[in-house]
Amino acid sequence: MTYTKKCRKSGNKYSVEARAVGRQVQLQVYATRIVLRQDGEIVGEHERCFGRGKTIFNPWHYVPVLKRKPGALRNGAPFRDWDLPPAMTQIWTHLRGTSDGDRQLADILFAAYQHDIDVVEAACEEALKSGLRKADAILNIVSRRTNPPPPKAIEPPAHLQLKMAPIADCARYDRLGGSHATA
Structure with missing residues (x-):
């Protein structure tokens, strides 16, 4: 490769x-x-x-190729002696010993490729502090840091506010189904 x-x-x-x-x-x-x-x-x-x-x-x-060939991390020349930030290196060291570690690390590296290595490094630090070392947890943290928060709820203007709250009338529904239920 x-x-x-x-x-x-x-x-x-x-x-x-x-x-x-x-x-x-x-x-x-x-x-x-x-x-x-x-x-x-x-x-x-x-x-x-x-x-x-x-x-x-x-x-x-080579990171985009890792999505298809994560095993290249183990033997690929571009990845030998790769100097990653400390928290990412710690995650890499842990994931090397797991059965799907290559795939998980490829997902983390692809997140760094798409966003910013500093964001992913901070997410790895946060995950390590929480005792988490899986890609899913790290990608969740990255997502929370990169996606904007939901918009704040707005209050409707006074002329659009309800004057009388609707009343649920379940008996009305029962009457609709009642004629079919007895047949």
Whole structure:
């Protein structure tokens, strides 16, 4: 699973976002960085590597693929030595030992990809303080932090307020069904 584009001059490979795979990109080489564009949009940006024959990964380029292939977290080159924030690393360490840990971690990483890594890191910290280490709990916290609260109830204007509360008359309903019940 490598989504890289090769720089012909140095022989180095640089990763691009998963959506750019299989299509041509424009490579812009600067003194200190490499920018890869597709249809004018940046699909990869890396610090320039002056060695030869190296592969430079940005693990975030591969996160959307993890939704389909969560097992890549265990053996995928982009994820080796990935430096995640402390609470996320602690969750990752715990989930590695569970049967569906790869899938759960992929869900957490995808939330960080969609929202913001700081929001997910804070959610992981909150979950750890509560003794929770499952993706569902962390994603619930993320959802609460990213979704706006429900709107406050408004009071109707005085001219729209009820003057007499409706009275429930269940006997009326009984009379409707009474003729069919005896037949």
